[in-house]
Amino acid sequence: MDFDLLVHAAWPAYEQRTHDGWVLRHAGGVTKRANSVLPLGSPADLAGAIAAAETFYAERGLPCVFSVGPRATPGLDGELAARGYQVVDPTVIMAGPVAREPVVHETRVEERPWQGWLETWWAVDGRYGTGLAEAERICTGVSAWYAAVEEDGVPVAVGRGVPQGGTLGVYCMATLPRARRRGLARSVLRALVRQCGGTSAYLVVTARNQGARALYGSEGLAEKGEYHYRMR
Template sequence: MNVDLLVHEAWPAYEQRRHGGWILRYAGGVTKRANSVLALDVPADLDAAIGVAEDFYASRGRRCVFAVGAAPELDAALEARGYALVDPTVVMTGPGGSPEPEHEVRVEDRPWPAWLRAWWSVDGRYGSGLEEAERICTGVPAWYAAVEEDGVPLAVGRGVPQGDTLGVYCMATLPRARRRGLARSVLRALVRQGGTRSAYLVTTASNVAAQALYRSEGFEIRGGYHYRIR
């Protein structure tokens, strides 16, 4: 399972440029994931390649960002150039089977307006970027799940089928609805909907509460990455 590529494909930037083994990604500045360099190899002239990436983002008025996994040479080169390390992230994988959700979960193949508003109210760290975020989400086939009360989504998630695995994204619960098991029901509904042999998700290393939930559903940490920001 090449998680770097799975994440790239499940959260697609709508502008992508290849430079050797690197993919330069841009999506209006919404999320570092879709606005960073995915470095799939280390080029012979690493400094020149970094310069190309810096020019790419500078021309769009953005700071250059790299998603860095198991690439110590690249990580060291970026650190030497003054790039800050941010958002250490863990990758967790789990089984494809899942028990029945404990709550009724609505599942659609498109994000409806209330789903988007609920997700963005929790995860919308980028001001007015909801339109760009929706464009990213709908760039590939996916399912959108929510536990609702009176038509209002309280907990949401997104599942992306990718061959024999399912990528789980956009897990978010409104603050007033937490500690009620709603996220667990959303996760179970997505995994059951996917019907794949396995599932994976990513979460920040500091989010130990989310990791505890995912472990209780059979997920374990299998790797990780971080970002370097100029």
């Protein structure tokens, strides 16, 4: 699977500009994934392409960030390091076959994120101040399903599933601290698999999140690659 393109399609920046094979992505500064360069191919002028990217983000008041994944331009990572760009958020790609396993907890699944779903996800992963509206715009930029285990009408564990051909992209997995270690994330994941179908799934998780990596591994997903960001 071409994970660079799968992730790009499942988490779409609403402003995109191409430059010599690279995709410059902007979405109001919310998440590095949607506000970074996807550097595919080999530009004829590497230094010129980097300069174009830096100008693009400077014009929008954002730092220039590169997503360096399996298909990144050869030699780019070293060039960025030499220019003072630091590695940020090393991330593991996990994927594998999935089966329709029992969903232990009652799980609500909808075609669009509702307010409670958004608030729970943002409470866990909202590192970008007042960017919830921008985050919702990113999420709904492509067809997806939204799942949640609720308690007293309040989502306490959530996730987002994006059907992509025969595979499922899993995003926005988040559980409130008070509801952790109860298997709720497992139910959310399984509910998305049941809803979306397909024979395989993939997701990305920060390398430091050992608990999540163990959970996904127990559900049949194995580490298939990695990527990181370079930010100056």
